[in-house]
Amino acid sequence: MHIAVPFFTVIFLVLIAYAGIEAAHLHVLFGIVIPYAAFTVFVLGFILRVRNWGRSPVPFRIPTTCGQQKSLPWIKASTVENPSSTFGVIVRMALEILFFRSLFRNLKTEMHEDRVVYGSAKWLWLAGLAFHWSFLIIVIRHFRFFLGDIPFVLEMVEGLDAFLQIGAPLLYTTDIIILGAVTYLFLRRVAIPQLKYISLAADYFPLFLIFGIALSGVLMRYFFKVHVVGVKTLTMGWLSLSPVIPENVGVIFYIHLFLISVLLAYFPFSKLMHVGGVFLSPTRNLINNNRMKRHVNPWDYPVHVHTYEEYEEEFRDKMKSVGLPVEKE
Amino acid sequence: MAKLPKPEELAKVDFKPPKTGWMDTPANLKPGTFCWGAKAKNLQVVDFPNARDWNPTEDDWKLPKEWEGTVLEAMADRLSKYRSFKLFLDICVRCGACADKCHFFIGTGDPKNMPVLRTELLRSVYKKYFTNSGKVLGKLGGARELTYDVLKEWWYYFYQCTECRRCSVFCPYGIDTAEITLMAREFMNLLGLNTDWISGPVSNCYTKGNHLGLEPHTITSSVEFFLDDIETITGIKVEPTFNRKGAEILFVTPSGDLFADPGTYTAMGYLMLFHELGLDYTWSTYASEGGNFGFFTSNEMAKRLHYKIYAEAKRLGVKYIIGGECGHMWRLIHQYLDTWHGPADFLEVPRSPVTGTVFENACSTKMVHVTEFTADLIKNGKLTLDPSRNDHLKLTYHDSCNTARGMGLLEEPRYVIRNVCNHFYEMPENTIREKTFCCGSGTGLNASENMELRMQGGLPRANAVKHVHEKYGVNMLANICAIDRATLKASMDYWVPAVGVTGVHELVGNAMVMTGEKERTQDLRLEPLPGEEGNE
Numbered sequence: 001m002h003i004a005v006p007f008f009t010v011i012f013l014v015l016i017a018y019a020g021i022e023a024a025h026l027h028v029l030f031g032i033v034i035p036y037a038a039f040t041v042f043v044l045g046f047i048l049r050v051r052n053w054g055r056s057p058v059p060f061r062i063p064t065t066c067g068q069q070k071s072l073p074w075i076k077a078s079t080v081e082n083p084s085s086t087f088g089v090i091v092r093m094a095l096e097i098l099f100f101r102s103l104f105r106n107l108k109t110e111m112h113e114d115r116v117v118y119g120s121a122k123w124l125w126l127a128g129l130a131f132h133w134s135f136l137i138i139v140i141r142h143f144r145f146f147l148g149d150i151p152f153v154l155e156m157v158e159g160l161d162a163f164l165q166i167g168a169p170l171l172y173t174t175d176i177i178i179l180g181a182v183t184y185l186f187l188r189r190v191a192i193p194q195l196k197y198i199s200l201a202a203d204y205f206p207l208f209l210i211f212g213i214a215l216s217g218v219l220m221r222y223f224f225k226v227h228v229v230g231v232k233t234l235t236m237g238w239l240s241l242s243p244v245i246p247e248n249v250g251v252i253f254y255i256h257l258f259l260i261s262v263l264l265a266y267f268p269f270s271k272l273m274h275v276g277g278v279f280l281s282p283t284r285n286l287i288n289n290n291r292m293k294r295h296v297n298p299w300d301y302p303v304h305v306h307t308y309e310e311y312e313e314e315f316r317d318k319m320k321s322v323g324l325p326v327e328k329e
Numbered sequence: 330m331a332k333l334p335k336p337e338e339l340a341k342v343d344f345k346p347p348k349t350g351w352m353d354t355p356a357n358l359k360p361g362t363f364c365w366g367a368k369a370k371n372l373q374v375v376d377f378p379n380a381r382d383w384n385p386t387e388d389d390w391k392l393p394k395e396w397e398g399t400v401l402e403a404m405a406d407r408l409s410k411y412r413s414f415k416l417f418l419d420i421c422v423r424c425g426a427c428a429d430k431c432h433f434f435i436g437t438g439d440p441k442n443m444p445v446l447r448t449e450l451l452r453s454v455y456k457k458y459f460t461n462s463g464k465v466l467g468k469l470g471g472a473r474e475l476t477y478d479v480l481k482e483w484w485y486y487f488y489q490c491t492e493c494r495r496c497s498v499f500c501p502y503g504i505d506t507a508e509i510t511l512m513a514r515e516f517m518n519l520l521g522l523n524t525d526w527i528s529g530p531v532s533n534c535y536t537k538g539n540h541l542g543l544e545p546h547t548i549t550s551s552v553e554f555f556l557d558d559i560e561t562i563t564g565i566k567v568e569p570t571f572n573r574k575g576a577e578i579l580f581v582t583p584s585g586d587l588f589a590d591p592g593t594y595t596a597m598g599y600l601m602l603f604h605e606l607g608l609d610y611t612w613s614t615y616a617s618e619g620g621n622f623g624f625f626t627s628n629e630m631a632k633r634l635h636y637k638i639y640a641e642a643k644r645l646g647v648k649y650i651i652g653g654e655c656g657h658m659w660r661l662i663h664q665y666l667d668t669w670h671g672p673a674d675f676l677e678v679p680r681s682p683v684t685g686t687v688f689e690n691a692c693s694t695k696m697v698h699v700t701e702f703t704a705d706l707i708k709n710g711k712l713t714l715d716p717s718r719n720d721h722l723k724l725t726y727h728d729s730c731n732t733a734r735g736m737g738l739l740e741e742p743r744y745v746i747r748n749v750c751n752h753f754y755e756m757p758e759n760t761i762r763e764k765t766f767c768c769g770s771g772t773g774l775n776a777s778e779n780m781e782l783r784m785q786g787g788l789p790r791a792n793a794v795k796h797v798h799e800k801y802g803v804n805m806l807a808n809i810c811a812i813d814r815a816t817l818k819a820s821m822d823y824w825v826p827a828v829g830v831t832g833v834h835e836l837v838g839n840a841m842v843m844t845g846e847k848e849r850t851q852d853l854r855l856e857p858l859p860g861e862e863g864n865e
C-alpha cells in the first residue's frame with residue numbers, strides 16, 4: 001500500500017500530463033496556469049509554514065551538546081560541536097546544512113552473539129549528500145532558462161558538471177548521480193526491514209516524483225531532444241508575466257513541467273519542509289552558554305511551591321531536636 | 330513480580346519487525362517491562378488531576394471523562410508553546426539514522442523503541458487532528474485517531490524512553506525524541522497516568538525536600554554515620570553544618586547519595602574534601618535534593634520542585650552554590666533553572682576560595698559543578714593526592730547522558746579521575762562522551778518491577794563495560810550521577826558481575842591525603858587498601 005499508491009500516483013500524473021497535451025491540447029493549462037499556481041502555492045506555503053514554526057517560541061535553551069563545554073580556561077572547549085558563541089553556532093549550522101555533519105556520525109549498531117558491535121555506515125550520508133548537492137546544481141543549471149545572458153558562473157557550473165565530456169549534448173554527471181542516489185534511497189527503504197517498517201507513503205511519493213522529474217529531464221535532454229529555444233521562450237515569458245505557448249515543444253517537456261509543478265505544490269505540506277526546518281532546530285542552532293546568560297521563557301508563569309516556612313512549620317520540632325537552626329522558635 | 334530471564338537469554342535480541350504494521354500492532358504490556366501505576370495519595374499531594382489508585386494490567390485505567398479532548402487541547406497548547414515540539418513533529422524524513430541509536434531498541438529489538446517510531450506514535454495523532462494531509466489521507470498519510478489502545482501504547486513506550494537524547498546527536502535535523510517524550514508524559518499526567526516510582530518521589534520531594542522523603546533529623550543522622558566512618562578511616566572528625574546562615578557556599582546534591590551504597594561513599598568523599606579545604610559551606614535539609622523527578626511528569630512540576638534551590642540560597646545568604654554529582658539534576662540546572670527561577674542576582678559569580686578561580690561559565694546561574702570545582706583544585710595543586718590508594722581499581726568512566734549531551738561536561742571528571750587513579754581505561758569511542766549510552770533506567774524508570782526492561786536498556790552500556798573488563802581487567806565503573814550509582818550497580822551485577830560502581834568523589838576521598846590523618850588502612854568502603862590486605 002505504502003509503496004504502490006505513491007508509485008501509481010506518479011504514473012497517473014504522467015498520464016494526466018500526456019493526455020492533457022496530446023489528446024486535449026491543454027497547453028495553456030499545463031504550460032502556464034498550473035506552473036504559476038504551483039509556484040504561488042510553493043512560495044506562500046513555504047513562508048506560512050516557516051512563520052508558523054516561528055510563532056511557537058523556544059522556551060528553554062536546549063542545544064544537544066556534542067563536545068566539551070567551555071568551562072575552565074585550561075580545558076580545551078569544542079567550539080563548534082558545543083558552541084559557546086554565535087560564531088560557533090554559525091559554523092555548526094553550516095556544517096550541518098552543507099555537509100550533513102550529524103549524518104556523518106552515523107553508525108551501524110548490530111548484535112553479534114551477545115556483543116553489541118558498531119560498524120561504519122556512511123552510505124546514507126554519502127547518498128544524502130550526493131542527492132541534495134546534485135539537486136541543487138541541477139536547479140542552478142536551470143537558471144539558464146530564466147536569464148537573458150548566461151553569466152559566467154553558470155557556464156562554469158555547467159562546464160564542471162559536464163566534465164566527463166561524453167555525448168552530445170554533453171552528459172551532466174549530476175543527472176546520473178541524482179538518479180543513482182534516488183534509486184539507492186529507495187532501495188534502502190525497502191531492503192532494510194526496520195526502515196521498511198517505518199516508511200509511509202509520504203516517504204515513497206517524493207522519491208518516485210523526483211525520480212520521474214529527473215528521468216523525464218534526462219529523456220528530454222538526451223533522447224527526445226526537445227526544442228530548447230521554444231522552452232526558453234516559455235520560461236522567459238513566465239518572467240515577463242505575458243507567457244506565450246511556443247510551437248513544437250514535445251509532450252515530454254510538459255510531463256517534466258507538470259511533475260515539477262506537483263512537487264512545488266506538494267512541498268510545503270510535506271516532510272520536504274525539513275529544508276526550512278533544519279535552520280530552526282533548537283537542539284542545533286542555540287549557543288550552549290546557559291549558565292553564562294539567562295534565557296527568558298516568554299510564557300513563563302508562577303507556580304505553586306512549597307516554601308521554607310511551610311517546611312519549617314511541619315518539621316520545627318524535629319529540627320530543633322537535632323539542633324538545626326530554625327527561623328521561628 | 331515477573332521473573333527476570335537469565336542474561337544469556339536476554340542477550341538474544343530479536344530484531345525482526347512484526348508481520349503486522351505498527352498501527353495494527355497494539356502494545357502488549359509485558360510484565361517486567363513497565364512500572365506500577367501512581368497511587369492516589371501521591372498525586373493528591375501535588376494537586377495532579379485524576380488522582381486514583383489504578384493498575385496498568387487491568388483493562389480499565391479509570392480515565393477521566395472526555396480524556397481525548399483533554400489530550401488534544403493540551404497538544405494544541407504545547408504546539409503553540411514549544412517550537413521544538415511542533416518542528417520535530419513536522420520535519421522528520423524517516424531516514425532511520427536514529428533508529429539503532431537507542432539503547433532500548435538495541436536491547437529489545439522492538440521497532441517501537443526506534444526513536445523515529447516512538448515519535449511516530451504521537452506524530453500520527455498530531456497528523457490526524459492538526460494537519461490537512463492527515464485529515465484528508467488518514468492512514469495512508471500516517472495519521473490515526475487517538476483511541477484507548479493508542480493511549481496505552483503511548484503509556485508503554487513513552488515510559489521506555491529515558492530522554493537520554495542520544496538519538497538527537499545522530500539526527501540530521503537534531504530531532505530530539507526526549508522533547509516528544511516530555512510532551513507525551515505531560516499529556517498522560519493530565520489523565521493521571523503516572524507511575525508509582527515517579528509520583529512517590531515527586532510527592533516526597535515537594536513536601537520534604539528530597540525524593541527519598543528523608544526528614545531533617547534523618548538527614549543529619551545519616552550524615553552522622555558517614556562521619557563516624559570517616560573518623561574510623563582517617564582519624565579525623567569532620568563537622569559539617571546544616572541550614573547555616575551566612576555560609577559562603579550552599580551545597581546541593583541528590584538525596585540518593587545519603588541513602589544507599591555506593592552513593593554514600595561519594596557523599597563521604599564530598600564531606601572529606603570540603604573539610605580538608607576548610608570550606609565555609611553548608612548543607613540544607615530543605616534544599617536536600619538536586620535531582621528532580623518532577624521533570625519526568627511535567628515542566629510545571631519540575632519548576633515547582635527546583636524552586637527550593639535558589640530560595641534556600643537566598644534565605645541562607647550564601648554567595649553561590651556548588652552542585653554534587655548527578656545527571657538529570659545538572660541538565661536542569663544548566664538548561665532550565667535560570668530560566669525558571671532566575672535571575673539569581675542575589676548571588677555572586679562563583680569564585681573558588683581556595684584557588685581564586687572565577688567560574689565565568691557559571692556567571693549567571695551561579696552554580697558550579699563539583700567536578701569543575703575539584704578539577705580546578707587539582708590543577709592548581711591544592712590537593713595532596715596519593716593515587717596509589719586506588720591501585721586496586723582498574724577504572725572506566727561512564728558519561729551520564731545529561732551531563733554529556735545537555736551540557737558537555739566531559740573532561741572535568743576525566744581530569745579528576747586521572748589524577749586520583751593510576752589505572753584508567755576508556756570504553757569504545759562510540760559508547761562514550763556525546764555518544765554515551767544511558768544506564769537504561771533514567772527518567773524514573775529505576776523501579777524494580779520493570780527490571781527486565783532496565784536490563785535490556787542497560788545492555789549496550791554494560792556491553793561496553795564488559796569489553797574493557799575483558800580487555801584491560803577493568804573492575805570499577807566511575808560516574809557522576811546518583812541514579813547511575815544505583816542503576817549501574819544492578820546492571821553490572823546482572824551483565825558484568827565482576828565490575829563495581831563508584832562516584833568520582835569517592836575516588837577523590839580515597840586518594841586525598843588529609844592534614845593530620847592517621848595512616849590509612851581502609852578505603853571509604855572500609856575495605857583494606859592495596860598492600861594492607863594481609864594486615865586485617
Ligand code: SF4
Pocket residue numbers: 420421422423424425426427428444445499500501502503504
Ligand atoms: S534521524 Fe531524525 S529525521 Fe531521521 S528518522 Fe530519526 S528523527 Fe527522523
Ligand code: SF4
Pocket residue numbers: 430431432433443444447489490491492493494495496497505506507510
Ligand atoms: S531519547 Fe534516548 S531513550 Fe529516548 S528515544 Fe532517544 S535514544 Fe531512545
